[in-house]
Amino acid sequence: MRRNPARFIAFWSSLLVLAGAAAAFEGTPPPVDSIDLPDAQIVLLGEVHDNGAHHDRQAAALKGMEPAAVVFEMLTPAQADVLADSPLSGEALAEALDWDGSGWPDFSLYEPVIEAARATRVYGMAVPRADLGAVFDGGAAAAFGPEAARFGLDQPLPDDEQAAREEAQFAAHCEALPREMLPGMVEAQRFRDAVFARTILQALVDTGGPVAVIAGNGHVRKDWGIPVYLSHAAPEVTVLSVGQVERQGRLPDDAPYDLWILSAPAERDDPCAVFAR
Template structure:
């Protein structure tokens, strides 16, 4: 069995993909920084990358405003969306994008379960010339993927290309299951946790695959980077989509922006920007 070992060094098939990703990026630092970096400096770093990950807390409008500002400044050749399926993304032709007020309806956003479209609309407006790619694994498909197996769902050839066919070490698997349990208020049956970790990895790999396809399919990849719009968990360098992107295309340069609330964020990013938290109900109330 091939193992993704996030703790050890490069030892044959047991190597640290996350550390390899971080080692290639000299500006990496852990989060919880006190003072926000200058956004202009962040934009300059992003312009130099092939792939730019813009993290978010999904329901924080300030995070989406930062994403829109960065995208408008770097003029990406493509935008990859965690929130859209490829079928939805294919609806975004120039005529549709020219009518931003209608985008939410065209995409069926209200039925998607994501926060209000008004938060995301500025991002679409900021990228009128970009191609749009979807990388979503909807909940209905996620359940089927767990039943079928993430590798089989993703495709054996692509799973090998992106390293999705490599098992996590026992320690890493346990850590991720504990994270999933904590994120769900310690209310989940333990037998569900391995499947939830598998789905998270599948979504990471799906974002990486869409970004690489967008980069390879661009008419002029030098014209601008490919941007991934996603939650912080997928944007982190130590276990997110970057791990699978690095495995498939180690020659590409990557830049990751994490967005915190009151400086609190899990994971490692190139840069972290913090905003005020959003008032939201107790997420654990639903489990009571």
């Protein structure tokens, strides 16, 4: 984490995208297998979950920053313990983690970043379904418990943000959800991001940092995601948000990340087909 990259990181050609090659940096680009980022106590590495190139780049970022801990959205604390104690790899490790029952994309996509994290202390921050059910029943603050105010969950969202987030949830679920569900979906997202922030801060306390975080792009965005709750709970901690975005052309200057990487979309079936059925 010694070079200061440009505000905009881009992978310039399809060949480089497919190779997982280095981004455009100020100065000499880093090698393909390592990406250097600016120093921060917490580095949030976003992704589109089923894009294997994103996980390759996350692995390269871990090699560049050499974190003391890596926190995964995809792992429960129990799975993180299994990973810490297991000499297994590949399909055997996936079976030990019960990855097929987790609902995440194929383990082979995540294997590069999981293997890169093995040199560190690994944390899982997945939220149990039962806890999310409590959010729908009583709200995020009540489900979170006594520290809700520390993380800002006791405050309602501004009306314009609430409306925007409900529309984002509606679009993300292919406009198939009843609109009366949308406020609860937003509360659940706030709850998850606050829980994630709490786990990340615990990893920072335990290890001294730096801490890397593997999570979806929505969770690492500065305006709605984990950084909001980190800033409430620990404003003195430095945070870097890195998004990985599937699109062609430069993102606008108000993109909700400190840095971002553009990439070609992964090949996938129509995600809305399940709702049509």
